[in-house]
Amino acid sequence: MAIAVLGLQWGDEGKGKITHLLAKDADMVVRFNGGPNAGHTVIDRGVKFGTHLIPAGAFYPNTISVLASGMVIDFEVLREEWDMLSRHLGWQPRLLIAENAHIIMPYHRALEELEGSGKHFGTTRRGIAPAYRDKAAKVGIRVGDLLRQDIAKQRLERRLDLLKREWPNSEEVQSLDAGVLLEEQLSFAQPLLPSIGNATSAIDNALEAADRAVMFEGAQGALLDVDHGSYPFVTSSSTTYAGLSNSIGISNPDIDRRLGVFKGYVTRVGAGPFPTRVSGELAERLRTIGGEFGVTTGRPRDCGWLDLVALRYTVRLNDCTGLAITKLDVLSGLDEVKVCRSYRLDGESIENFPLAADVLEGCEPEYETVPGWREPISEIREFSGLPSQVMGYIAFIEREVGVPVEIVSVGPEPEATMMRA
Numbered sequence: 044m045a046i047a048v049l050g051l052q053w054g055d056e057g058k059g060k061i062t063h064l065l066a067k068d069a070d071m072v073v074r075f076n077g078g079p080n081a082g083h084t085v086i087d088r089g090v091k092f093g094t095h096l097i098p099a100g101a102f103y104p105n106t107i108s109v110l111a112s113g114m115v116i117d118f119e120v121l122r123e124e125w126d127m128l129s130r131h132l133g134w135q136p137r138l139l140i141a142e143n144a145h146i147i148m149p150y151h152r153a154l155e156e157l158e159g160s161g162k163h164f165g166t167t168r169r170g171i172a173p174a175y176r177d178k179a180a181k182v183g184i185r186v187g188d189l190l191r192q193d194i195a196k197q198r199l200e201r202r203l204d205l206l207k208r209e210w211p212n213s214e215e216v217q218s219l220d221a222g223v224l225l226e227e228q229l230s231f232a233q234p235l236l237p238s239i240g241n242a243t244s245a246i247d248n249a250l251e252a253a254d255r256a257v258m259f260e261g262a263q264g265a266l267l268d269v270d271h272g273s274y275p276f277v278t279s280s281s282t283t284y285a286g287l288s289n290s291i292g293i294s295n296p297d298i299d300r301r302l303g304v305f306k307g308y309v310t311r312v313g314a315g316p317f318p319t320r321v322s323g324e325l326a327e328r329l330r331t332i333g334g335e336f337g338v339t340t341g342r343p344r345d346c347g348w349l350d351l352v353a354l355r356y357t358v359r360l361n362d363c364t365g366l367a368i369t370k371l372d373v374l375s376g377l378d379e380v381k382v383c384r385s386y387r388l389d390g391e392s393i394e395n396f397p398l399a400a401d402v403l404e405g406c407e408p409e410y411e412t413v414p415g416w417r418e419p420i421s422e423i424r425e426f427s428g429l430p431s432q433v434m435g436y437i438a439f440i441e442r443e444v445g446v447p448v449e450i451v452s453v454g455p456e457p458e459a460t461m462m463r464a
């Protein structure tokens with residue numbers, strides 16, 4: 044039995060809340076993409092956590108949390124997170140870290156600043172793009188290299204040699220030393236070294252076992268996918284279901300549920316086009332009531348109306364079997380809610396999501412207005428108890444995208460959730 048939980052917008056859809064709830068029944072939870080650019084909020088027994096690298100399996104003592112090969116791992120962040128969770132939970136999260144995942148080195152973070160790419164793209168400045176770039180250029184350092192230090196040192200020396208030639212005037216780069224960097228990484232990773240191994244075979248075995256439940260925790264969202272998102276304003280990993288298979292090294296995994304998570308509106312943080320973005324009082328209202336500030340960077344998120352052009356696209360991209368809608372409580376108090384069903388581009392109405400950011404930039408949303416609901420809904424626990432306008436909104440979305448809404452979330456706490464399947 045397996046389920047994949049995937050973000051359908053520009054990230055921050057509430058994946059952390061949903062994966063934390065569903066991980067309760069999982070024997071294994073697998074993160075398959077990205078790195079500490081992710082920030083997943085979990086409220087566990089009343090305590091709020093923001094996780095960056097460790098998936099929601101950590102909150103259950105018998106569940107194994109896998110960091111699969113499609114990830115890029117910053118051991119400084121991982122160690123801090125593992126220590127923090129161990130302290131709060133009273134047990135050490137059981138990890139399996141893919142030996143073929145790549146390491147984010149301190150120079151990857153520095154490169155985003157030196158090149159100005161962090162500022163230009165509004166990235167999380169966690170070294171994500173430079174680390175994935177090194178992986179593709181075959182000059183990356185992999186997690187398993189930490190177990191063979193002579194190899195790690197050789198690879199680091201070669202990488203530093205290239206880096207020093209590229210940045211002759213950077214004191215920071217010129218002062219880098221392979222031995223020192225390796226020692227530093229080993230000191231962060233030290234208690235986690237026994238957790239490094241072959242993630243593919245462990246996931247394969249778990250998927251094969253009839254009595255084991257596996258959950259996959261996506262990071263970021265489909266519109267940030269490096270190939271299928273609004274390039275170049277994307278992250279550097281494959282964030283969709285298609286990317287999952289490659290990351291875990293299993294070509295056609297038997298994952299019967301593919302749950303797409305989306306907000307009842309849309310947010311985006313960082314640079315890039317966002318057709319349904321709103322401004323002024325409404326933006327301020329959604330941001331304040333929705334607490335729309337980045338978990339990783341604290342940046343205010345831009346807010347806008349639900350975009351069905353984008354949602355239809357990402358539901359199809361992920362071959363979703365069901366949906367989870369979050370943050371409907373944030374829309375309470377509005378007389379009307381707008382939903383974008385098509386874009387106007389060069390005088391024509393289009394229903395397909397453009398693949399290039401510059402084309403998307405030129406798209407104007409064409410809205411349909413639906414009735415809003417004035418009453419608060421965050422205390423409602425039964426679907427049948429929701430105001431008729433909320434049910435109407437959900438039914439409208441289901442008709443548009445052709446996939447059932449299985450989970451309805453009306454607050455950040457786990458209790459504020461209605462399961463329909």
Ligand code: GDP
Pocket residue numbers: 050054055056057058059060081082083084085332333334338369370371372373452453454455
């Ligand atoms: P993720 O990156 O997809 O895990 O999402 P984030 O944790 O970055 O952002 C989602 C934010 O919304 C967090 O602050 C959650 O606690 C909060 N949240 C999740 N679901 C709901 C909901 O239904 N209502 C409200 N008001 N907040 C929610």
Ligand code: IMO
Pocket residue numbers: 050053054055056080081082083164165166167168169170171172261262263264267276277278279312313314
């Ligand atoms: P979760 O998992 C929201 C955005 C950044 C930037 C772009 C590229 O919490 O949903 P990067 O540092 O990845 O090179 O930045 O992607 N971004 C996210 N936005 N949620 C995330 O993760 C994100 N991870 C990256 O803001 O626009």
Ligand code: MG
Pocket residue numbers: 054055056081082083084338
């Ligand atoms: Mg987030």
